[in-house]
Amino acid sequence: MSNNGRPGPKTPVTLKILRYKPGSIDPPRYDTFQVDADPLMTVLDALEEIRATEDPTLAYRHSCHHASCGTCAMKVNGKDVLSCVTKVLDQKSDVIVVEPLGTMPLVADLVVDMGDFARRYEPAGLSFVRESEYLTEAQTPEGVERYTRFESCIECGICLSACPVANTNASFIGPAGLAAWYRSLQKGDGERADILAAVDSDCGVWGCHGAMECTEACPSQVQPGDLIMYLRREVVKSKLPWAH
Amino acid sequence: MTPIPIQQATRRRKALRAWFDPRGRGLGFIAFALQRITGLGLVLYLLLHMAVLTTLLQGESAWDQFVAFAKSPIMLLFDLLLIAGILIHGLNGLRVSIVGLGFGVKQHKTFFWIMMLLSALLFVYAGWLLFAH
Numbered sequence: 001m002s003n004n005g006r007p008g009p010k011t012p013v014t015l016k017i018l019r020y021k022p023g024s025i026d027p028p029r030y031d032t033f034q035v036d037a038d039p040l041m042t043v044l045d046a047l048e049e050i051r052a053t054e055d056p057t058l059a060y061r062h063s064c065h066h067a068s069c070g071t072c073a074m075k076v077n078g079k080d081v082l083s084c085v086t087k088v089l090d091q092k093s094d095v096i097v098v099e100p101l102g103t104m105p106l107v108a109d110l111v112v113d114m115g116d117f118a119r120r121y122e123p124a125g126l127s128f129v130r131e132s133e134y135l136t137e138a139q140t141p142e143g144v145e146r147y148t149r150f151e152s153c154i155e156c157g158i159c160l161s162a163c164p165v166a167n168t169n170a171s172f173i174g175p176a177g178l179a180a181w182y183r184s185l186q187k188g189d190g191e192r193a194d195i196l197a198a199v200d201s202d203c204g205v206w207g208c209h210g211a212m213e214c215t216e217a218c219p220s221q222v223q224p225g226d227l228i229m230y231l232r233r234e235v236v237k238s239k240l241p242w243a244h
Numbered sequence: 245m246t247p248i249p250i251q252q253a254t255r256r257r258k259a260l261r262a263w264f265d266p267r268g269r270g271l272g273f274i275a276f277a278l279q280r281i282t283g284l285g286l287v288l289y290l291l292l293h294m295a296v297l298t299t300l301l302q303g304e305s306a307w308d309q310f311v312a313f314a315k316s317p318i319m320l321l322f323d324l325l326l327i328a329g330i331l332i333h334g335l336n337g338l339r340v341s342i343v344g345l346g347f348g349v350k351q352h353k354t355f356f357w358i359m360m361l362l363s364a365l366l367f368v369y370a371g372w373l374l375f376a377h
Contacts, residue, residue, distance in 0.1 A: 077267065078269075229343060
């Protein structure tokens with residue numbers, strides 16, 4: 001039992017966490033932990049308490065604690081979410097099942113290999129940090145307080161985990177990757193024909209079966225499922241002689 | 245810290261769980277799973293249909309016997325199940341194709357319910373035709 005130090009009423013909640021350590025906890029199993037949750041406690045808060053007070057070997061990824069970095073994505077009661085903004089008591093459940101994201105290979109406990117996400121995402125050419133952000137030309141002009149960053153994807157991997165196709169098809173580019181290709185098309189990065197050729201395959205736009213779970217789960221309003229459909233339309237249009 | 249051997253640690257979720265585990269999923273996933281279930285059912289039906297057609301090789305009387313059996317109420321119920329599968333798979337497939345071309349993307353859920361309502365109406369009509377005639 002833990003105490004997070006915040007005032008107010010506490011509700012005891014059980015966290016059932018998937019555990020896996022290659023060579024020691026193998027095959028994976030579920031361990032249960034009790035936490036005293038207040039209305040503000042997030043799942044990430046609960047994991048940090050468990051790690052600090054009960055089991056220092058519990059492995060999970062996190063960084064910013066405010067839904068910006070995308071590192072703390074995991075499954076909470078089967079739903080792919082950012083654990084830093086998912087409140088424990090909002091789950092309306094005495095037992096909360098916490099599991100790692102799907103699709104990507106499991107490394108340990110709640111940690112998955114994000115290299116699988118990057119492998120599918122990076123070919124679109126949307127760099128994680130744009131060089132243009134360091135240029136003097138990128139300084140804001142007078143009267144403009146700041147630029148609004150157009151790309152919203154926080155590379156959390158939630159869309160890839162929620163996608164039923166990516167779960168079973170390792171060569172599928174996946175929602176974030178295809179959304180990035182669509183963004184490249186919008187921005188005019190590279191040749192239009194090259195971009196459309198890169199996604200015109202069973203591993204690209206035609207691999208999507210339209211479940212739209214990526215759009216449903218995306219915590220950053222990227223709506224990758226919608227963008228895949230629009231990208232498909234562009235591919236079809238490019239093949240119609242009268243649509244040019 | 246020694247790096248964890250990723251290859252050994254890899255635990256891919258099984259296809260059946262990925263396709264049919266409804267926990268935390270929305271309407272789009274239910275439509276996706278329904279399309280797979282009905283699709284698998286229709287493939288199974290096609291195989292059964294091909295097998296049944298081999299009855300023709302046993303002569304006219306064997307075929308007539310099968311046709312009489314196929315008209316029994318229990319078999320008509322299976323026909324009804326087949327019609328349900330065709331309607332759901334066909335109409336939802338049409339929806340997926342239209343949305344898949346970038347039309348009605350934002351309305352895909354409403355579109356799904358319209359197709360399911362249409363499926364239900366046609367199903368009732370088919371049932372009436374099967375059992376009332």
